[in-house]
Structure formats: structure tokens, C-alpha cells
Amino acid sequence: MGLAGAYLAACSVGGGDETAAKSALRAAFSQPINDLDPHGPSSVDEATLLAGRLIYDTLVRRNGEKLEPAVAKSWEQPDDNTWVFALRDDVKFHDGTALTANDVKASLERVKAANTAQSTLWATVTSVEATDETTLTITTERPLGTMLVNLSLMFILPSAKMNTEGFFAKPIGSGPFKVESFTPADELALTSTDHWSGTPKLKEVSLPYLPETSSQITALRTGDLDILWPVPPDQLRELEGVEGIKLETVPSYVYYFNWFNCGKPPFDDPRVRRAMWRAVDVAGIVRNLFGEGAEVMTAPIPSTVFGHAEQEPYTHDPDAAKRDLAAAGLGSGFSTSLMWFSDTGPLADGLAQAMISDWAKVGVTVEPRNLEKAEWLRRLNEKEFDMELQTNTVTTGDADFTIGRLYDSAADRMGYRNPALDGILHQAHESSEESTRSDLYAQACKIVWDDAVGIFPAALISTYGLRSTVQNFEPAPSNQPDLRGVTVG
Template structure:
């Protein structure tokens, strides 16, 4: 453990001891049954506004799923009731939801259709990253306390999938100043304390409508250093952690009292080219950079069993995935294509990423940069802070960028329909044919038709070489044997209501 990681870890641990009121050693280390379970992710929870600028960040969604509820949830790949007991679709542009009667917020107030309407109205009007998902919503009505009616300007086939991200807040409070420092929801856990980018401490809601949590408490600390998290897991200061670096997997499997649990992941690496900036406005250049890479070899060398080489711009576990023909590793062809595009003398460019975007991100970036250098493409590495990366990403102030993305809903519309339209303009790419296909896929309720259309979208994005999509990451968790009923989540957003832990 390096000095910085050790200092950060001890600071977090000390805070947990004070909050839990237990002896030094922290949760999971024999400190008593009143200790909260500690679950450490490698990304920071920056805010608790489920409709705000962090609305699709994995860390924020992890927190939101404990604190708030949605109308609809998922049971495997199928939508299932949550706050809504049932729904109907009277016509292609209308959805009617019937609400549960036994739901209260953490402050004791009763949840009604007015809260749902106010929350959905706020989400529709937001300028955050969820905005494209709700562009087709025309109105939200609450004709009575248990009924919500959503009308769209065109059919919205992804309505139920999107609603799994629409967290409901109390209408009377969500506009209050400082509300999101200690927000009120209707979920299984209530906020006890929150220090942005440090830790979130939650307490169980005993009268939760879905059944009281088993845990005495839940602590979500931010521990970015993988070595620090692995040491904390082994020592018992952390009960559950993820993401696990590939080089730690085999070793962790040999540690007594710890199990490694995996499920197909929804997280994946992508490298976008800024298609609105030369030389990457030329698809021949983008394809040349593909051919310069031995993606299969790079992924196998870095990740082994912890990742799978991708064959589409979305992981194979996502609805709408369609496999494409991999780009052959052919440096000579890459040089030929660069020459045909007018770059026989090579290219000088840059690539940006932030360190904690994913496991071995820097090593992956360096592998790409090294391969591109061999065909005359000199890439300046730019590892920057996340805040600067986000600012430059949204301003299209970059040449090439590397990140980990998550298809949170496991539906192609969340990624393809949200990020790849001309209007979204997330990577300077515009394709009217693709726009039309994505619009059709969004509007149809025929799921087989949606799947076929997203398959066409996968083909266009892949063949136009908008980016390189190297690896889909397995969702792998390290879990102490004292933890029971934990279910790994492919989107890095496990839910803890039914989890129990024996800290005695």
C-alpha cells in the first residue's frame, strides 16, 4: 500500500469508527453486530441529486438505488413493478401507471402521484445526461393520488427501461436549499451522513414498503487505490469491493474468508476519435488506427479472464447487441490507408483519459499509443484529472479520448440512442442514416424490431470506426464470507436491502 493510499484509507476508517460508534478495526473486523457493512467502489459519489449532472455516474447510481425508488425495476431482463403495481398503454403515445398505496418517504410523508409527476417533470426539464431519454415526453399528469399518465409526442419503446432510472423525490422538498446534502427518498436506506467524494453512510428504513433491510447500516467509502481496497478487504475493514484489477483476481481467490463473485458486465472501455476534427473527420484515418491495433493481444495480455474482446460498440450482454467483423491487425494496411488519406508522413495527435476511469486504463492507453507509433501516428499522452476530462469531453476539446462507459439499463437505447445521434454530438460524429435508425428504434414498441434496428446501428458505428471498443469488463466482486445474500450487479450498482452480514 502506498503512503497516499494508506493515509486516505486510515482517514476513511477513522470516520467510520466515529460514525458507527465502534472500536478501532472498522466494520467487518470483529467490531460487533451494530457495525455497518462497508462496500467500497473505486469511484467517488459526488452528489445525491438523481436528476443532476451526475445522474448517470455509476457511483451516484449506486447511492441512488439505496436511497430512492423508481416506478419500474428490472427482474433479470424484464421490467417489473416497483412503486407502480401495474401499467397499461391505451395507445402508442400514452402510458398509465397505478401506484402502490403503502409507500412513505423517510420523513414519514406519504408518496402520491403528485411526487411522481413533480419528479418526472424535473427530470424532463433537466439539462443533465439523462435529457435525451426523455425528449419525447409531452406531459405528465396525476389525475388522482394513485394514477400517473405519461403522454409522449411519439411512441417511446424504451419507456419502461428508462423509468428504471427515474428516481422519485418528495415534491414538497426537492426544491429546498441543501436538500441533496441529506435528501429524503422512499428507498430501503436513509441518509445518515454524506461527505462528497469521501463517503456516504446510510441507515436502514424499518418500515420500508418492500421489507426492512437486514443490515444495521451501510457505509459506501471512496477508496480509489486498488491496492488499498484489496488490503482493506483482506483485513476485514471492507466487506465488499469492486472493481478488482486482473492481477489481483487469482491472488484474491486464494485468500481464506473471501469469495470472488462475477456476472456478465455492462462496463466497457471505449476510445472515441473526435470525428469533427482533422484528421479524424476522415473515416479512412479512423479505420487505419483500428488496423494498427492488435486488440485481441492487448486485451488478453492486460486483462486475461477479467475482460472480453468486444465485437460491437456495446457489450454482448446488452439488448440490441449485434456482432460485427473484427478489424484485422494489419500495420501495413494501416500505413497504406494513412497514405491514401494524405498522411504518408504520419500524424501527430493526442489522447486524454483520467486515471481512475477503469482498471489498467493507463496501461491500455500506453499499449494503443505504442502500436500507433509503429505506423507513424505519434500520440501525446494526456492523463488528466476527471473534472478537467469531463470539461474537455463535453466541449469536444480533444483528439482521442479513453473512458469506461456503462450501459446501465442493459438496453442499447441508453448508449446508442443517447450518445451517437447528430444532435447529441458527443464525438463530433453526424450520420443522418444512423439518426433515422435510432429514432425508429426509440419509437417502436416491437422489441424484435428494436433489436434489429439497434443491430443496424451497431454495424454503422463499427464500420465508420467512430471509436475503438476494445474490452467488455467482467463484473467481479470480492466478498467476505461474513456477507450473505449478496448478488453481483453487472452495472456496478448492487442493491443491499436483502444483504446480511455477521460481524459478531
């Protein structure tokens, strides 16, 4: 069924059933949802996290800048290496079975063993014990100051079913919405459940993927979509002042980076990496391409994130870039490649081409490799790239999720290894004192920035386009909005 047809069938918009129209929502995120496994290879993928927030529960959840109880109603620390969580006794999975401490234990152990981007968050966990059905004890080999913020990302699955074949085609969670149907990279259809936090106002939520920006904008304007996000900066004029549409913006946790594969020549030489950064007119590109939709980065994480520390900017200086390349033995330039996928974020193709153009001016020929998302992800995980451009979301709002998770030598995400940085990150990971962690992440930001592990061009401002009939919606800096209280009038 086509987009408009599916929408009309579900909602009877335009003269149909008024009750149905108020109970269903169609919301389109700019990236396709390819996978509903919150512990698998896509565990930190924005689209998978978006779906996970709706389908599954966590022990702890973020509410603005605070962390609050969710499935865990309380917790205590008998000692620095031990956390004991008391669970609610009224949480049910979508099949009616009770969620118990054993399900949390199995889920955490599954994440830890998965060898994916989330696994490093749990590297220091030595044991997870379900003392009884509502008591969970987590023991670590050393203090884990980020325990609570990490748990806001650890989705709970039913232990008896989560490893069965085909489970994630229509997974069972305990979140406010359950899966009715899922076609990867096409559409996720959800219905509300009697959740422990209260039944959502909406009865149905559909998350279609529309690959063309023009189609997204048209669907919002005609009412075939209720919400669209993020609206690309170059498309805002198509929606500003349009009757029946409102725009809401929020400084986001989302930013662009261009990683170098620091484990292979020539990018194992920091002089080459710094030269590549100086060759790019970052400020000009961000200003001309994004306008008010982004700001120039001042650290390896956005200014909205805990742990951000402003750094000295790299000045656009092609002549200095050429001198740096010559000092590294590359005075005649070199050839390399850049991979990305178009839907990683707004204006990704334009950003890639602008950087490639600037590199050409200093003698570096860059082959553009615009890939399908699945192939891009495979190459990223296997480190089969020279440079790679993507957006990243600091989904927990804490520097540990990005700086601590990605740049530790053990993570080996882009071939960069720095024992001094490792020591700083381990201290920050262990401390529960915010002032101490802030100081440590300031040191970490400087190292990553000065070593030019990547180029960090733009922190994005997320703009949500909504039909005026959508009420009680709060834009989320993580791009993972909470839809429990949303209504459609």
C-alpha cells in the first residue's frame, strides 16, 4: 500500500472516522530503520535507538538532564564495585509474561558478549546476578561511575525468546508500544499497550521511511505525515509559514565527524590528519551549507553534551596543509577515499563533496564512495575504509558514550591508540563525581582534537516539522522523541 493510501486506511483523514484520526500518528525519521535488535550491530544506530525507546524498557531513563527510575524503582551501592537494583513487580512483556531480574541479567550479558559498539560500556562488569525476581546485583572489577547513564541505553528483552530465530522480525518488548509489523528500511507499525507508566494517548504509531527529501516535505505538507525530523536546513523555506505546519527546533546531541583510519598509512601520521583538517574551510562550509541549521564544532562532542570542553579551532590554511604534507613525505599529494551514506544526516552529500573539493586544492585526490547504509556499516565495523563521514548521536547526553566508548584503544573503532588517553578515560569511567569527570573529559577532548583523530565540522540543530494537529510533542535532542503523551487533534 502506498504512503497516502496506508495513511488514509489507518487514520481516515479528510472526512473519515474522527476517533481514528485522533488515535493514529505517522512520523518519519530521516534514516531507515533496518534492525530492531537493540544489542546487535545497529545498537547505537539512531534509527534502531528510536525504535528501541518505543518498544523496549530500560532500568533507568533520561528525563531532560536528569536520570530517573524506570523498571528499576530504586538502587543502592553496598560498595564501590557493587550495584543492587530493586525492580518493579508490575512490568509485563507484550506477550503478557512478567519481566523479571533474570530478563535484565540475560539482556545485559547479551550486550556485553555481543562485541558491538555498546559492548565496551560493560567491559568492567564481572557478574550479573538475579538474586530473586525483583532484585538484580551487578558487580564490576573496578568502580563504574557511568552505571546509571549506561543503563538508560540497555534495553531489556525476554530471556526465554530473545535468541530464538526470527525474533527481531517482530520482537517482544515491555515498552509503551508493541510491534504490529516491520519491513526493514520501509515501515515500522506499532500499537499502544497498557504500560506500567500509563497507556499512551495514541493507539497506533507508524514510522515509514521516505528516501527522498522532496517526498518527505510533500507528505508533511499534504497531511500524509504528522511529524518529520530532522528537516534539512535547505528545506526549511518549504515549510516556513505554511498553514497547518509548525516548526520546533532544539540544539541536538547530533554532530558530524569525518574519521581517519588511523591504523593505516597515510593516516597513521598525525601530521597528515592535521593537514587534511587545515585544508578544509570548515567554517565556510558549515555557514554556506547549513546556515542556522548547524554550528561549527568546538570539541569532539557537541556543546550540549556533559564533558564538552572548547578547543582551539583549526584555521583554514591550505598553504600550511601543503607544508604539513611535505613534512610527512607527501609533498606531491596522494590518493585516498571517503565513504558515507546519504541518509546519515542532512546535506551529507553536499558536506562530503565540499570537503573533497577542498582536499583537491592541496593535491589530495579523494574517491567518493556513497554507499548503501548496510554496506557502509559493514565496512565501518570491519575498518575497511580510508576516511568515513557520518553523524553520531551522543544518545545518553554524556561524553562517556562517545569519547569514552569510541576512542579507548580497546574499542579499536578507527585504529587510533593512545595509552595516555586510555588512562584518562578509565578514570572518567570509574568516577561518579561530576566535577572530576568534567575535568577528565576536558583533557580527553583536547587529546582527540589535537591528534586530529577525525575532523569535527558541524553540530546540528534538530528541526521537527509537525502538523498543527499534533499536541504535547517535545522535540528531543537525541532525535529519539518520547511519544507516550502525544495526541493528534
